[in-house]
Amino acid sequence: MKRKTPQGRVILNSVREAGRPLTPLEIHSLASAKIPRLGIATTYRHIKVLAETEKIVAVDYPGQPPRYEWADGRDKVHFACRTCDKLFALEDPTENTPPSNVPKGFKVQGYEVMLYGTCPEC
């Protein structure tokens, strides 16, 4: 009998192979291609654990459920397609320069850029 791949690993691989931030439902549909009868509650549980252990990171998309992407430690810019609502991770075209002209007393620890438009498929 073939050794069963742990569900969490299959879910992590699905996120990594997608190469773009996914909703929990998208993650579930990709992972259940490899794990028959994978429950949505189980998927959510694994997503929570993977996010807590920083294997994946949540990407906020205002007005939408959070998406999750593989935490590869690289800074990325996200692109939201306004037609199909998919998020994409792009190499940072601003060359990772956080805004420096913040008011006195504020310390920048990170920044996020979200671009909007239409994706190549749309």
Ligand SMILES: [Zn+2]
């Ligand atoms: Zn699109």
